[in-house]
Amino acid sequence: MxxxxxxxxxxxxxxxxxxxxxxxxxxxxxxxxxxxxxxxxxxxxxxxxxxxxxxxxxxxxxxxxxxxxxxxxxxxxxxxxxxYIGAAAPVANGNSPASHDYIGLVIPTMKTKVIQRLVDFVELYVKEAGYQLILHITRESSLEESHSVQQLTNTQGVRGIIVFPTEDESYNESLLRLSLDKYPFVFIDRYLRNIDTYRITSDNCGGAYETVSKLLQQGHRQIALISPDNTNTTIEDRTQGFEKAYIDSNILIDKSLWCHVPIDILRTGDTSAYVVNFLQQHPNITAVFALTAEMARITHHALHVEDELNPHTVLVSFDDPEIPGISHVLQDEQQMALSAVSLLLEQCNGKYTPQRVEVPVQWVQV
The missing domain is CATH 1.10.10.10 (Winged helix-like DNA-binding domain superfamily/Winged helix DNA-binding domain)
Incomplete structure (x- = not known):
């Protein structure tokens, strides 16, 4: 090899x-x-x-x-x-990576398929560019995220960092410091609105808008939204797309059908009971849009296990829940990873023009 x-x-x-x-x-x-x-x-x-x-x-x-x-x-x-005798190694310089050069990747968890694919593709493109990847997992802790950022920036040979922020933060001083210092880093998937830097996201608002618009065109009016708490930009943007579809269709929206599961419920493992209780209190629901694959799996289980619930309620998801028969929005993790690595290396080579890249999503009808 x-x-x-x-x-x-x-x-x-x-x-x-x-x-x-x-x-x-x-x-x-x-x-x-x-x-x-x-x-x-x-x-x-x-x-x-x-x-x-x-x-x-x-x-x-x-x-x-x-x-x-x-x-x-x-x-x-x-x-x-x-x-010259054969193929010699390239001369080291400030712009081409040496064998000891690294790129840091900070992620909140490895539990979701989306993050697993992002890690896989980021590692691929980092390696192709001649760098080695250092992975830190914060387990959705802002404190661990700060420690990871500080450790990476203090590690010799680390040229830049890609950060997938934790789900429940609105401010992180260590990330703000990276931006102020113009240290090479990129947000991927989620981002912090108060920090002006490079951001790579899926078209979360557009994907949610298309999904809800299709449900409305099919005659659904009582559409539930089920998701983690509205504490990060990904959920905020998807929620905004949900609401915009109603507004543009001139249809009144019933926000009592929105179920944003609190973070403490998610972390104690009581999410299923919380969703079941919500669905029982709203028997008029005809369709559910789950904003994550995990929420889709929990909702699907509730609809098909609880006798009081209607198993024929239409369920759609943002991201593939890997359950047969559920239409979903598909993200392009490969393009997100490629964009993140590309923009990070631009910064490593001295270019600094903060920007947001929205990667198109695809609606998959099943």
Whole structure:
């Protein structure tokens, strides 16, 4: 198995052709897509390889035209050509990762499929870019989150951090300090509204809006909302999309059918009884939109176990609850991870323009 990072393999391939004369001054280097197809890697991997070549003075990049071998390679490269024997390792510099460079990832839990897929894809793209991943799990504790951030920023070789915030916080001084110091970091999935930095989220509002709009078009009016407490931006945005669908359809909304389960109930394990009690108190409900897969599973169990409840109530979910017959909103965790790693590496290379990226979601009808 080739242990050389993928970006370095591409880097060495191009450098070899330049140093041996296969690629001459001003020759056009193959396109990013050609490298992606040849090495079966992501665009970010190719960009890192080309960036390292630019840093060494081997190539120049012209926007809209492509990448070209430099007209006048630096004397350092000319000297290297005379000493060249096979594929040497790239010269270390401030913009290309060394073998001891790391990216930190702070997550609240590993329990959900969404987070598991995010971790998997983040690790993939971090590795492709030539870094190693350090994972911290906060177990939904703001205090543990602060400790993780402080530990990572004090660890030699950590170049940036991706943070999936805890579910019940509105302020975290350690994260605010990262923003004020312009330390390379990115929020993924959830974010804190009072901190201006890079944020990667799914289109939570749009996904919820489409879901509720479909239910309204089917004739449902008494639609329940069941979710964790409204304490983080993901739930806030999905709740906003739910309400906007009613407003845009000029239909009165009954917010007594909203069930935001308190955090303390979620953590004591009494969520199922809480949801059952809510459904029993609202027998007029014809459809339920669960804002998370966990809430969908709990609701589905309640509807099919409690004799007093109607098992024919339509249930839909944000995220796949992995229960046959339930339509759901599907997030694109791969694109979220790719965007997060890409924007983090931009910061590592000196670019700082905070922005929010909303990754489109997909409605899956079953």
């Amino acid at each position: 080739n242990k050389i990072p993928l970006y370095k393999q591409i880097y060495l391939s191009i450098k070899d052709k330049i140093l041996t004369g296969e690629l001459r001054p001003k020759d056009r280097v193959p396109s990013e897509q050609e490298f992606m197809d040849e090495f079966m890697v992501s665009k970010i991997t190719v960009k890192n390889a080309l960036a390292a070549l630019v840093d060494e003075g081997l190539v120049t990049r012209i926007q809209g035209k492509g990448t070209f071998v430099a007209s006048n390679p630096t004397s350092q490269i000319l000297d290297a050509k005379s000493r």
